[in-house]
C-alpha cells in the first residue's frame with residue numbers, strides 16, 4: 070500500500086520532534102502524559118475545562134502527586150508546556166490526546182459524555198494532517214463508532230488527513246518503579262495508517278511500543294488487565310471471608326502460597342476496591358458484551374464480592390466490639406488511612422468512604438480519621454486529625470483502612486484499646502489487634 074501524503078508529512082514532523090501535541094484533560098492521566106511528552110522533546114499544550122486547574126498549572130503548581138512543581142516549572146520555562154481552557158489551540162495541533170474522565174452512571178452504565186463533549190469541541194478546529202489518540206478507558210468500539218464520526222464533522226477525513234487510534238493509559242499512581250516511559254505502550258488504530266502513526270509517535274516517547282491490530286483490541290487490552298485484577302482480588306476477598314468463618318489466618322496462607330515460584334501470583338484481600346479503574350472498568354466491558362447477548366459472569370460476581378467488603382468489615386467490627394462488651398452505636402471509631410490505596414492522595418471510590426457512610430448512617434458510630442495524604446473529606450465535612458496518643462486512646466476502636474508509609478503504627482499499637490487491621494499492617498501476635 071502506498072503511503073498517503075498526509076501521514077508521511079506527519080511522520081516526518083514526529084521524527085523531527087516538530088509535532089505539537091495537545092492533551093485534553095489535565096488530571097491524573099493527562100498531566101503526567103504531558104510532562105512525559107515534554108521530556109521526550111515535544112511541545113505540549115494542555116486543555117482543561119476547569120479554569121482554576123488551568124490557572125494553577127500555569128502558576129507551576131502541581132496537584133498530581135507524581136508530578137513536582139519543579140518539573141512543571143521547568144517545562145513552562147522551556148516554552149514546552151502551557152495550559153488553557155480554549156479549544157482553539159487544537160488548530161496548531163499535529164497530535165491530540167484525549168484523557169477525559171469515563172465514569173459510570175448511577176445505573177452502572179458507561180458515561181462517555183466527556184469523550185463526546187471533547188470530540189465535539191475539538192472537531193471544528195482540527196487541521197490535517199492530524200493524529201487523534203483516545204487514552205480514556207472505554208468499551209471496545211468507542212474509538213471507531215463514537216470518536217471517528219464526531220471528529221469527521223470537522224474538516225478532516227479519516228485516512229486522508231485524519232488518523233485516529235486508541236492507547237490505554239496504564240499508569241499506576243505512586244509506583245516508583247514503573248512509569249509511563251518504562252511501561253510498554255499498547256497502541257491500535259482504526260486504520261493501518263493510524264496504527265503506523267501512533268506507533269511512530271510513541272516510539273519517540275516510551276521504551277517499548279506494543280502495536281495491536283485495531284483500536285478495538287487496544288480498548289479490550291485495558292479492560293482485560295483491570296478485569297483480571299478485579300476478579301483475582303474478589304477471589305482472595307471471598308477466601309478472607311471464608312477464613313474468618315473457619316478461623317484460619319488468610320494472610321499467612323497467602324504468604325505461604327506465594328512461596329511457590331511458578332503458577333501463583335499473590336493478590337491481597339482488603340476493605341474493598343477503589344480508584345478510578347478497578348471498580349469501574351469491568352462494568353464498561355460487561356455493558357458492551359450484553360449488547361452482543363453475552364453475560365460476563367466473572368465480572369458480575371467480582372463486582373458483587375468486592376462491593377460488599379465494606380459491609381463485611383462493618384460486621385467484623387461489630388463482632389470485635391461485641392467480644393469486648395461494646396456496642397457500635399455511639400462508639401468512637403478512628404479510621405487510619407482513607408485514600409483508596411497506600412501512599413497516594415486519591416480519594417476516588419475509596420472503600421473508606423463506604424465504611425464511613427455505613428458506620429455513621431446505619432450504625433450511629435462517631436467517626437474521625439487520620440490520613441497524611443488527605444487533609445479533608447469534603448462529602449463528610451471532615452478533616453484529618455493529628456495522630457496523637459490522645460486521639461488514639463480516645464477511640465473505642467481503630468480501623469487500619471489504608472496502610473500509608475510513615476504513619477507511627479508503634480504509637481497506635483501502644484495507645485489503642487482495639488485495632489481492626491484490614492491491610493496486614495501489623496504482626497499477628499499483638500494483643501488487641503484483629504486482622505481481616
Ligand SMILES: NC(=O)c1ccc[n+]([C@@H]2O[C@H](COP(=O)([O-])OP(=O)(O)OC[C@H]3O[C@@H](n4cnc5c(N)ncnc54)[C@H](O)[C@@H]3O)[C@@H](O)[C@H]2O)c1
Nearest residue numbers: 094095096097098117118119168169170171187205206238
Ligand atoms: N487515574 C488513573 O490512575 C487512571 C489510570 C488509567 C486510566 N485512567 C483513565 O484515564 C481517564 C482520565 O482519568 P483521570 O484519572 O485522569 O481523570 P481526572 O478526573 O483526574 O482528570 C480528567 C480531567 O479532564 C477534565 N475535563 C473533563 N471534561 C473535559 C472536556 N470536555 N475538555 C477538557 N477537559 C475536560 C477535568 O476537568 C479533569 O481535570 C479515564 O478514562 C480513566 O478511567 C485513569
